Amino acid sequence: MPRYEYRCKACGDTFELNRPMAESGAPAVCPDGHTDTVKLLSTVAVTGTAGSAAPASRAGGGAGGAGGCCGGGCCG
Template sequence: MPRYEYRCRTCGDTFELSRPMAESAAPATCPVGHEDTVKLLSTVAVGGVASSASAPAAQAGGGGCCGGGCCG
């Protein structure tokens, strides 16, 4: 279930709620009980480790524009 971040306009507290996407625009009450909240625009963080095996051939082998001489 997606997590959404909200900020309370009354006390300034920032908090997260897990709720279905269909309810993402529904009003949220802050943990203290205030109802004047706003949904914040959040960025998505994706974790993982890149390996050299997944690098495109142009980067791994020195080809490509900046390593292959096509820049003039």
């Protein structure tokens, strides 16, 4: 079941609720009982996929050497 994050306008508290996607837009009540809440935009970070090959710099075939990579490009 998806988890949604909300912020209460009355007290400023941020809280999460597990609810079905069909109820994602339904009003949410904060833990202190206030009903003036807004749903926050969630971000998801996904890295790699199962069974994918390691980047060349980690596999020893790139120019990264012992320094590794920074910011998505290999530092030399």
